[in-house]
Amino acid sequence: MKNTNVLISGSSVAGPALAHWLHRYGFHPTIVERAPALRDGGYAVDFRGEAHLSVLRRMGIMDDVERARTGMGSMSYVNSAGKPQAQLPADLFAGDLEILRGDLARILYDATAHHTEYIFGDSIASLTEDAEGVTVTFERGAPRRFDLVIGADGLHSRTRDLTFGPEERFVKHLGVHCAIFTTANHLGLDHTGHAYRTAGKLAAMYSARHNTEAKAVFYFSSPDLDLDRHDVARQQAVLAERFAGTGWESDRLLRDMRYAPDFYFDSVGQVRMDSWSRGRVALVGDAAYCPSSLSGMGTGLALVGAYVLAGELAAAQGDHRIAFARYEDELREYAEGCQKMGDGVAKLMVPGSRLMATLLNRYYKVMPYLPGKNMAAKIARKTAENITLRDYRAPARPQPGNPLPSHQD
Numbered sequence: 001m002k003n004t005n006v007l008i009s010g011s012s013v014a015g016p017a018l019a020h021w022l023h024r025y026g027f028h029p030t031i032v033e034r035a036p037a038l039r040d041g042g043y044a045v046d047f048r049g050e051a052h053l054s055v056l057r058r059m060g061i062m063d064d065v066e067r068a069r070t071g072m073g074s075m076s077y078v079n080s081a082g083k084p085q086a087q088l089p090a091d092l093f094a095g096d097l098e099i100l101r102g103d104l105a106r107i108l109y110d111a112t113a114h115h116t117e118y119i120f121g122d123s124i125a126s127l128t129e130d131a132e133g134v135t136v137t138f139e140r141g142a143p144r145r146f147d148l149v150i151g152a153d154g155l156h157s158r159t160r161d162l163t164f165g166p167e168e169r170f171v172k173h174l175g176v177h178c179a180i181f182t183t184a185n186h187l188g189l190d191h192t193g194h195a196y197r198t199a200g201k202l203a204a205m206y207s208a209r210h211n212t213e214a215k216a217v218f219y220f221s222s223p224d225l226d227l228d229r230h231d232v233a234r235q236q237a238v239l240a241e242r243f244a245g246t247g248w249e250s251d252r253l254l255r256d257m258r259y260a261p262d263f264y265f266d267s268v269g270q271v272r273m274d275s276w277s278r279g280r281v282a283l284v285g286d287a288a289y290c291p292s293s294l295s296g297m298g299t300g301l302a303l304v305g306a307y308v309l310a311g312e313l314a315a316a317q318g319d320h321r322i323a324f325a326r327y328e329d330e331l332r333e334y335a336e337g338c339q340k341m342g343d344g345v346a347k348l349m350v351p352g353s354r355l356m357a358t359l360l361n362r363y364y365k366v367m368p369y370l371p372g373k374n375m376a377a378k379i380a381r382k383t384a385e386n387i388t389l390r391d392y393r394a395p396a397r398p399q400p401g402n403p404l405p406s407h408q409d
């Protein structure tokens with residue numbers, strides 16, 4: 001096996017999942033994460049269909065994920081007075097298994113911390129590749145050498161910037177911004193959520209951690225505002241401007257937002273790249289093929305991507321040229337399908353005109369009585385299942401002295 005010394009940038013979903021598999025196949029992963037500690041907070045993410053679930057099972061973390069599942073029921077669309085007008089079934093937005101992103105990151109971290117070196121509070125500053133490996137300098141730590149570098153550092157990937165060029169070339173803004181934060185469950189929501197939509201805006205709140213808290217979510221349509229990602233005060237001011245006086249619980253949530261421990265704000269975008277690797281550097285998860293937070297596919301896709309990338313590296317005995325090409329062959333069609341799910345959803349979730357918003361609200365009201373009521377959930381499931389996962393344990397390319405360990409499925 002060659003190229004066993006691998007640096008991964010980013011410790012959310014794709015990064016630790018990749019470290020998990022690399023370790024199983026005999027590689028030595030190191031993860032560098034910009035945040036000073038594991039980022040626990042966050043919104044609900046979901047898995048749907050057999051491909052996602054089977055990767056969780058193969059990793060041996062299904063029981064932990066099951067234990068932390070949100071157990072959400074249906075979601076109500078309400079009017080400005082908070083009166084439910086329509087109900088959407090859980091499987092439409094929560095998939096087969098929903099979990100808070102922070103809980104998932106914690107499970108993945110716990111499953112890998114004993115064999116993976118984690119460096120928190122640092123970031124790659126430069127990458128210089130030569131025939132033997134990559135010299136990596138960090139913003140804080142001393143320079144180090146690695147055989148391969150994998151960017152699992154999300155939509156605004158530093159690894160992608162350094163290797164492929166500026167973000168503008170790869171990130172497509174979908175015309176929507178999103179904010180989300182943890183707040184008190186002051187509506188007493190019981191494993192459910194309320195959403196309120198007007199022209200170009202959607203505000204929602206759903207209970208989390210078995211109703212002990214709630215997540216407030218705001219989406220609004222707008223061209224890319226290009227706000228400084230670290231300027232939380234400015235982001236909160238923009239959100240307050242947009243939603244003040246909108247109705248429902250918006251004003252209260254905006255007041256509570258000032259005290260949120262985990263305020264998140266970003267434009268909703270997709271990453272489109274012709275290639276996910278260059279030389280000894282490759283990308284995985286949102287960094288390479290973010291389908292957008294509205295697709296409901298990002299987490300499952302990141303997990304499947306990590307599984308395939310590590311598997312191909314093992315199958316190629318660490319030959320990155322073969323493995324990176326095979327990784328793209330195996331995954332590209334699947335990733336593009338997931339991205340299609342994100343394409344149309346922005347306009348559907350946050351329609352720009354009052355007429356469209358009203359029509360959509362009315363449609364949701366009658367949807368449960370229509371023959372095609374489950375169509376959206378079915379399409380999402382079909383998309384999520386549109387890959388046949390290779391079994392990298394199969395003795396196709398056995399390695400003398402280093403058999404691939406078996407695992408549960």
Ligand SMILES: Cc1cc2nc3c(=O)[nH]c(=O)nc-3n(C[C@H](O)[C@H](O)[C@H](O)COP(=O)(O)OP(=O)(O)OC[C@H]3O[C@@H](n4cnc5c(N)ncnc54)[C@H](O)[C@@H]3O)c2cc1C
Nearest residue numbers: 010012013014034046123153154158285286293296298299
């Ligand atoms: C509001 C919202 C709702 C979502 N809802 C869903 C959903 O319902 N279903 C679903 O499947 N997906 C959902 N997603 C998407 C999902 O969270 C992502 O697709 C998924 O987390 C991708 O994982 P990732 O590891 O590739 O990237 P990320 O989760 O973005 O993680 C990137 C990691 O890299 C770190 N990092 C960034 N820059 C650097 C750097 N320079 N150096 C070191 N580390 C760095 C970050 O701190 C982070 O830990 C949602 C996303 C958002 C924002």
